[in-house]
Amino acid sequence: MLDLSANFCLKCGIALENRDIDGTIRKACPNCDFIFWGDYSIGVGALVIKDDKFLLVKRAQNPGKGYWTNPGGYIEQLESIEDTIVREVEEEAGIKAKIRSIVAIRDLPRSVHNLYIAFAMDYLDGTPIPDGVEADEAGFYSIEETESMNVAPFTKWLIHLAYNGKSEGLLKDLKPLVSLNDHVLFRIS
Template structure:
């Protein structure tokens, strides 16, 4: 469930009234006491393409937006969660299927009142039993590409499904997690980079 859009009037850290201050040409709420800056409203979602025996995993949305439409499974990333962990959790919760991320294959960028980014993974099917989460999913299953094209399916889902078919080869290109790259954030920070093979 996405968080509501917040319009800060008072500092969420110290409670003092916020002032509008220019940061590189953009006015932003700023606290003169503790230096808090409100940088904007953002949400991060993930979706997953899981193929099994020539069919792809889809869920039918049980609520709006898009109630009744078929989509790849996915959801929102928690604040303290890596995106690869989020997509495996979302797929397991929504469908009962266990899967392993192979590569980032798409990014939808949607600026607006809330800047919404959606990262799509290609995942390897590991097992499990199809079982939908009733609050999220009204139906689910594995479908051939031809069957997908005849469903009321979200165009983003259909597009990434079609694109993912060319990636189902032993050395799939894509944005793969890299190891041995030291970054700020310690063990929680992961770099996804174009590569033919995971390092």
């Protein structure tokens, strides 16, 4: 399916044309090298555990208004994934946490193709306080407590995966065999 969301070149402003790029019809500029590859977003979510309880926030706006979810959000263009998830947890719930591992990845192909990366995070400091914009409640809850809450189905899946998972997940590679400047790498343990 051809994505029609871009009609003009983002580099020079010329109207884009349909062109076969490596066997796929894409919008491309006839004047310069710009190719519209599609519309993508990368979301991140945090599974912060403290005393066998998960940090959850109650969504104050859509998507998911009224549901309890794990804190998270979208990566800004020039922001690292690590900075994003640490920022989102602190913004939405007032909690300082650090990344331990990647526990799940969700691929949701649609008009804006969404990739979501869920991180297990270690609690560092703070008391759950909602931001009052994206979240109107925040707290740490046990799996038993979540059974009577309006927890979003995807969040339920993530909680059970993080709580019952047999793997450490993908861990940040602090000493890669080959140094790759500006890369943050995660690997199996």
